Amino acid sequence: MILIIVKRKTIIVAGGQGVRMHSDVPKQFLPVAGQPILMHTISRFVSWDPDMEIIVVLPEPYFDLWNSHCRRYHFSTPHRLAAGGDTRFHSVQGGLRLIQEPCLVAVHDGVRPLVSHDTLSRVFDGAAEHGNAVPVTTIGQSMRRLDPDGTSHPVKREEYRLIQTPQCFLSDILKKAYSQEYRPLFTDDASVMEAMGERIQLVEGNPENLKITRPADLKYAEALLR
Amino acid sequence: MILIIVKRKTIIVAGGQGVRMHSDVPKQFLPVAGQPILMHTISRFVSWDPDMEIIVVLPEPYFDLWNSHCRRYHFSTPHRLAAGGDTRFHSVQGGLRLIQEPCLVAVHDGVRPLVSHDTLSRVFDGAAEHGNAVPVTTIGQSMRRLDPDGTSHPVKREEYRLIQTPQCFLSDILKKAYSQEYRPLFTDDASVMEAMGERIQLVEGNPENLKITRPADLKYAEALLR
Numbered sequence: 318m319i320l321i322i323v324k325r326k327t328i329i330v331a332g333g334q335g336v337r338m339h340s341d342v343p344k345q346f347l348p349v350a351g352q353p354i355l356m357h358t359i360s361r362f363v364s365w366d367p368d369m370e371i372i373v374v375l376p377e378p379y380f381d382l383w384n385s386h387c388r389r390y391h392f393s394t395p396h397r398l399a400a401g402g403d404t405r406f407h408s409v410q411g412g413l414r415l416i417q418e419p420c421l422v423a424v425h426d427g428v429r430p431l432v433s434h435d436t437l438s439r440v441f442d443g444a445a446e447h448g449n450a451v452p453v454t455t456i457g458q459s460m461r462r463l464d465p466d467g468t469s470h471p472v473k474r475e476e477y478r479l480i481q482t483p484q485c486f487l488s489d490i491l492k493k494a495y496s497q498e499y500r501p502l503f504t505d506d507a508s509v510m511e512a513m514g515e516r517i518q519l520v521e522g523n524p525e526n527l528k529i530t531r532p533a534d535l536k537y538a539e540a541l542l543r
Numbered sequence: 544m545i546l547i548i549v550k551r552k553t554i555i556v557a558g559g560q561g562v563r564m565h566s567d568v569p570k571q572f573l574p575v576a577g578q579p580i581l582m583h584t585i586s587r588f589v590s591w592d593p594d595m596e597i598i599v600v601l602p603e604p605y606f607d608l609w610n611s612h613c614r615r616y617h618f619s620t621p622h623r624l625a626a627g628g629d630t631r632f633h634s635v636q637g638g639l640r641l642i643q644e645p646c647l648v649a650v651h652d653g654v655r656p657l658v659s660h661d662t663l664s665r666v667f668d669g670a671a672e673h674g675n676a677v678p679v680t681t682i683g684q685s686m687r688r689l690d691p692d693g694t695s696h697p698v699k700r701e702e703y704r705l706i707q708t709p710q711c712f713l714s715d716i717l718k719k720a721y722s723q724e725y726r727p728l729f730t731d732d733a734s735v736m737e738a739m740g741e742r743i744q745l746v747e748g749n750p751e752n753l754k755i756t757r758p759a760d761l762k763y764a765e766a767l768l769r
Contacts, residue, residue, distance in 0.1 A: 459706035459730055471734055481687035504685055525759045533751045540766035
């Protein structure tokens with residue numbers, strides 16, 4: 318048995334334009350519980366592992382706005398910026414370009430500030446053991462599936478899982494996966510890995526780790542982050 | 544064309560024992576934004592239709608506690624109590640026994656205080672037109688389905704819907720459905736109807752209309768009800 322100590326890095330993808338929020342401010346910059354969502358998100362990772370290296374992927378036109386926010390909110394947690402692309406896939410590629418040496422790399426949505434430290438432990442430990450780990454939650458509500466004829470039928474919710482981030486990987490494998498040609502079916506990192514034939518490992522996420530996309534989600538995050 | 548005006552009634556099922564909430568108080572009685580959840584839920588229906596007739600199904604041992612809460616919180620919205628049974632199915636049966644004349648009847652979870660007036664319009668109007676209406680929401684997160692061999696694969700979330708309440712029906716059909724023998728696969732009213740061969744109509748719910756089952760849900764409700 319050989320023990321290799323590798324660094325943990327996290328690419329936080331924050332490319333959203335805030336359309337669904339009915340707001341001119343991109344949603345990752347919306348203030349919640351005293352500071353922009355994205356700062357909460359970054360802090361979650363660094364409070365779990367103070368040595369965590371953070372790469373934030375933003376649309377390049379927002380770099381100045383972000384830097385001025387950091388000054389205004391006295392946000393001094395070290396991180397690097399990478400320029401986002403047209404799709405999430407291209408944004409992750411942008412982040413990966415800043416990663417050279419082998420490491421464990423997590424890819425996380427900037428608007429998921431409620432990831433728990435337990436979830437972070439599970440995804441990084443899972444990836445160290447299996448090469449990758451994807452956090453999921455069970456589904457608490459009854460579900461139906463739509464049929465092509467316009468009807469629907471109940472399905473067993475126990476057989477389904479909701480996918481969250483951070484999805485965590487050995488960097489070499491993830492970089493190889495992201496060297497593939499872009500395909501529209503790439504909805505998350507797991508799907509990019511699977512297109513290369515990798516088998517995905519599921520670990521337990523935390524239900525509060527919501528992706529903030531609607532005004533009600535913002536109130537939820539406000540309540541939990543206060 | 545014959546226009547028939549029927550009354551709207553709602554059976555609010557509040558039989559829960561609060562196990563998941565780590566609380567001795569049954570969760571429908573937990574205070575949120577100044578009063579027990581169940582009072583918020585009742586008020587949603589009555590503020591939409593002041594003529595709405597409300598039947599609350601509670602475990603019989605809680606009747607006194609509920610009545611004392613009503614006095615304490617000066618909650619004077621008229622409603623009748625029905626005794627709950629061992630399962631949701633039996634509780635709904637208990638509520639239906641109080642309904643004689645034909646009407647539109649909705650069955651709603653007591654711990655869903657965030658149903659919107661728009662959703663109420665859609666379910667009652669839908670049931671008036673089609674005989675039944677079940678509110679659903681789209682799924683905002685990526686989904687995977689577990690395979691029997693321990694792996695999993697992505698599924699198209701667009702093909703699935705999450706089921707909410709109130710589920711609304713013509714009372715005669717619902718009473719007939721609930722005269723069936725109980726079967727464990729009856730997870731909601733729609734499944735009871737379908738076992739009788741009825742076709743279920745889906746209408747749009749509202750995403751905030753969460754079933755409050757976990758402490759984080761309580762914070763969410765608190766934030767939205769304040």
